Amino acid sequence: MNRVYIKTYGCQMNERDSEAVAAMLRARGYRIVSDERESDIVLLNTCSVRDLAEQKAIGKAGHIAARKKENPRLVIGILGCMAQNRGASILDQLPDVDLVIGTQKIHRVPGYLDLLRSLRESGMPVGSTIVDTAEEEGSQDAIRDHLLAERQVSAFVSIQQGCDMDCSFCIVPKTRGDERSRPMDAIVEECRALVDKGVREITLLGQIVTSYGRRDYAHTGGITPFVQLLERLHGIDGLSRIRFTSPHPQGFKPDLVAAFGRLPKLGEYVHLPLQSGSNRLLRAMRRPYTRERYLELVAALRAVQPRMNLSTDIIVGFPGETEEDFEQTREVFSAADYDMAYVFKYSRRSGTPAESLAGQVPEEVKEQRNQVLLGMLEQNSLRRNQSLVGTRQEVLVEGPDKKGLRYSGRTRGNRTVHFPAGPEWIGRLVPVAVKRASTSVLYGEMEPLAGA
Numbered sequence: 274m275n276r277v278y279i280k281t282y283g284c285q286m287n288e289r290d291s292e293a294v295a296a297m298l299r300a301r302g303y304r305i306v307s308d309e310r311e312s313d314i315v316l317l318n319t320c321s322v323r324d325l326a327e328q329k330a331i332g333k334a335g336h337i338a339a340r341k342k343e344n345p346r347l348v349i350g351i352l353g354c355m356a357q358n359r360g361a362s363i364l365d366q367l368p369d370v371d372l373v374i375g376t377q378k379i380h381r382v383p384g385y386l387d388l389l390r391s392l393r394e395s396g397m398p399v400g401s402t403i404v405d406t407a408e409e410e411g412s413q414d415a416i417r418d419h420l421l422a423e424r425q426v427s428a429f430v431s432i433q434q435g436c437d438m439d440c441s442f443c444i445v446p447k448t449r450g451d452e453r454s455r456p457m458d459a460i461v462e463e464c465r466a467l468v469d470k471g472v473r474e475i476t477l478l479g480q481i482v483t484s485y486g487r488r489d490y491a492h493t494g495g496i497t498p499f500v501q502l503l504e505r506l507h508g509i510d511g512l513s514r515i516r517f518t519s520p521h522p523q524g525f526k527p528d529l530v531a532a533f534g535r536l537p538k539l540g541e542y543v544h545l546p547l548q549s550g551s552n553r554l555l556r557a558m559r560r561p562y563t564r565e566r567y568l569e570l571v572a573a574l575r576a577v578q579p580r581m582n583l584s585t586d587i588i589v590g591f592p593g594e595t596e597e598d599f600e601q602t603r604e605v606f607s608a609a610d611y612d613m614a615y616v617f618k619y620s621r622r623s624g625t626p627a628e629s630l631a632g633q634v635p636e637e638v639k640e641q642r643n644q645v646l647l648g649m650l651e652q653n654s655l656r657r658n659q660s661l662v663g664t665r666q667e668v669l670v671e672g673p674d675k676k677g678l679r680y681s682g683r684t685r686g687n688r689t690v691h692f693p694a695g696p697e698w699i700g701r702l703v704p705v706a707v708k709r710a711s712t713s714v715l716y717g718e719m720e721p722l723a724g725a
């Protein structure tokens with residue numbers, strides 16, 4: 274009765290939370306299984322950013338609940354953002370759920386599963402639900418355990434929870450709470466321990482990573498706490514690359530832009546959420562920058578690293594978005610010359626400032642604008658990837674590709690490359706000559722290492 278299947282919806286933070294919960298469960302003797310049908314306990318770690326994500330999780334939970342007819346002892350848990358957003362009201366739709374655990378309590382899941390088990394063993398009627406969506410001081414420090422696969426090269430490290438921004442479309446401040454950072458020493462120690470286990474690339478995670486530690490650490494000599502953290506991680510021997518997501522354009526102060534010139538482990542890739550290219554909409558979204566400032570930032574990053582690869586988040590169909598606003602988004606989208614983008618159709622979220630705005634955009638208009646941007650992105654990614662054909666790229670080798678035909682790794686600009694290699698290269702930085710390119714990947718051949 275201890276086999277746990279975890280399904281995760283949404284962002285990398287959710288993936289990381291699930292991994293930490295899985296590691297804690299394993300340490301307590303639970304088994305993590307990858308086949309849902311073999312499980313005694315199903316945990317859904319949910320997302321609330323868009324309504325579709327919530328609907329998917331609700332649909333899935335309903336489907337699993339049907340299994341309770343044959344197996345009344347099956348345990349179902351709803352964790353994370355939707356649990357936080359909806360709380361006990363989830364039970365109106367899903368009365369068979371056993372656990373509803375919010376974002377600041379997710380590390381308590383192993384304890385709650387133990388409790389549920391002992392209550393049931395002592396004769397508590399099957400069907401009672403544990404709901405815990407309270408705030409917990411220091412809960413950000415609990416997401417630190419890892420479940421590394423054999424020879425895992427890349428790992429996520431959570432440095433902060435919550436968000437103090439006030440974007441009018443976004444439910445995250447409600448679901449994740451106020452911004453709270455972890456102590457710098459604990460993060461450095463965690464990263465060091467990962468490197469000792471063979472990890473070579475670390476991606477720092479937070480809702481607004483660039484705000485890291487701003488209430489806890491002084492700016493010393495114009496260097497923000499986030500850049501101080503990057504500097505300390507940069508000093509870890511054996512760590513080859515440091516990435517981070519998700520930043521906010523406002524967080525790119527001169528010290529962070531300059532860091533890309535002096536800290537080589539940062540590579541040449543930045544995720545820079547734009548949301549809209551219209552100043553009027555940026556104001557309505559409560560984003561504290563203009564299109565002009567955003568493009569200045571793009572230029573500053575490419576002045577430091579000319580080949581800087583950029584990705585972004587865009588919302589199409591925000592209330593009141595006109596053709597003219599969308600045209601302005603297209604202009605910035607084209608000028609920023611992105612390698613990757615996540616384009617979202619605006620989803621009305623309850624309790625957010627934009628919920629009651631007039632001028633909701635029809636679904637078919639959102640879809641059409643979505644397709645326009647995806648079409649532009651496809652052409653752009655292909656052009657930018659093709660421009661790498663004939664160049665030599667430094668690649669961090671991750672392991673066999675999904676088809677098992679070649680090995681794959683990523684360039685300093687975060688593009689995936691497939692090339693013939695062997696297991697002895699996993700975790701190493703190797704030069705790869707790029708021979709071919711598609712929209713999403715590069716193909717190449719390893720070159721001899723200098724001095725080899």
Ligand code: SAM
Pocket residue numbers: 284322323438440442443444445480481519520521522546548586587588617618619620621622
């Ligand atoms: N750090 C990022 C930023 O710049 O604010 C925010 C990360 S957010 C959790 C992920 C993305 O989801 C956002 O950048 C935004 O594009 C999208 N998103 C958030 N709320 C949304 C909504 N109501 N409808 C559609 N997309 C949304």
